[in-house]
Amino acid sequence: MTEVLTRVLEGVTNGAAREGAAAAESVQKVVRARPGLAPDADADAQLHPAAKPPAAVEVVAGDGPAGQGVGNEAAQAIVLELAGVSLSFGGVAALSEVDLSVRRGEILAIIGPNGAGKSSILNIVSGVYRADRGHVRLKGQRYAQVPTQALADLGIARTFQNLALFPGLSVLDNVVAGRAHRARSSFVEQIAGFGRARRERLDARARAIDVIDFLQLSALAERPAGTLPYGLQKRVELARALVAEPEILLLDEPMAGMTASEKAEMAGFVTAARDRFGTTVVLIEHDIGVVMSLSDRVAVLDHGRNIALGTPAEVQRDPRVIDAYLGVAVEDDEDVARGEGL
Numbered sequence: 001m002t003e004v005l006t007r008v009l010e011g012v013t014n015g016a017a018r019e020g021a022a023a024a025e026s027v028q029k030v031v032r033a034r035p036g037l038a039p040d041a042d043a044d045a046q047l048h049p050a051a052k053p054p055a056a057v058e059v060v061a062g063d064g065p066a067g068q069g070v071g072n073e074a075a076q077a078i079v080l081e082l083a084g085v086s087l088s089f090g091g092v093a094a095l096s097e098v099d100l101s102v103r104r105g106e107i108l109a110i111i112g113p114n115g116a117g118k119s120s121i122l123n124i125v126s127g128v129y130r131a132d133r134g135h136v137r138l139k140g141q142r143y144a145q146v147p148t149q150a151l152a153d154l155g156i157a158r159t160f161q162n163l164a165l166f167p168g169l170s171v172l173d174n175v176v177a178g179r180a181h182r183a184r185s186s187f188v189e190q191i192a193g194f195g196r197a198r199r200e201r202l203d204a205r206a207r208a209i210d211v212i213d214f215l216q217l218s219a220l221a222e223r224p225a226g227t228l229p230y231g232l233q234k235r236v237e238l239a240r241a242l243v244a245e246p247e248i249l250l251l252d253e254p255m256a257g258m259t260a261s262e263k264a265e266m267a268g269f270v271t272a273a274r275d276r277f278g279t280t281v282v283l284i285e286h287d288i289g290v291v292m293s294l295s296d297r298v299a300v301l302d303h304g305r306n307i308a309l310g311t312p313a314e315v316q317r318d319p320r321v322i323d324a325y326l327g328v329a330v331e332d333d334e335d336v337a338r339g340e341g342l
């Protein structure tokens, strides 16, 4: 059953990646028909006293946004939280009352059709966008807009959906640039090039070399980043984000456009990075096979709403997810196998 659903979901999400508009349209019907979802009223009242109840509900029992459920894994520290976050562009609601809590050290995947609001979540967390309503909670502070100049202090680094490297600079220099924010030396010290500034430069270089080695890019360190194949450029971006030693790493489609073996390799590096640095990872990915094997939990977005959050297995059998993706409720394996609504 699970395997069949995986295949169906994979077909749909891959289809969505190619044909976002068509997939979004088929999902629309279900969104309108979706029954009300039970909010976690207590947690919401604490965080967001005057707000309407959140429209999303978590799949995991006892897994509320404030990390209730002491005594099981839900008690793990919450390092990042979105509470009732709404964002719109003109008349278009990109995010509607999104609640999401991310646990320390987990790999959390965000999936959903094109235009569902996935990148908007990362843009809210990294301060690119300001929430119209609701807030992001980081290190005990609430923000409608996370101050971008404080991202390093907040322990956040990210990669972008589209490559954002300096193509003419070497791989090494690109990765060193990921530590620029760590510089504590003054402008004058940096110009003079000695003392603290020199130590910082050497330290940044040493750490960059270490991360480059960790991601098996050493042989390419002196190559201009722009001359590398796409898959390797994505890995350089990961290196540049990791060299900042972030507590939270936000990856926007780190495997998009990759071959299956490149994706598997990248997934291995993401897991290794989490294991080595203890980094919490929030990533957006379309390949449901990768998502299911890589993630500890999966959040499903649909037209700006977080319709499910749980382990890969829980999300795969969640009727709301099946509805959203298939446009029909699935009764049994035969229905799935027929792939109705695809």
Ligand SMILES: Nc1ncnc2c1ncn2[C@@H]1O[C@H](COP(=O)(O)OP(=O)(O)O)[C@@H](O)[C@H]1O
Binding pocket: 089, 092, 093, 094, 112, 113, 114, 115, 116, 117, 118, 119, 120, 121
């Ligand atoms: N800067 C922007 N200006 C206008 N509309 C935007 C902007 N960013 C996102 N949107 C809109 O918000 C919705 C969600 O977009 P996005 O978060 O990029 O979705 P996803 O990453 O899931 O494909 C889409 O309808 C998109 O067109």
Ligand SMILES: [Mg+2]
Binding pocket: 118, 119, 120, 161
């Ligand atoms: Mg996106």
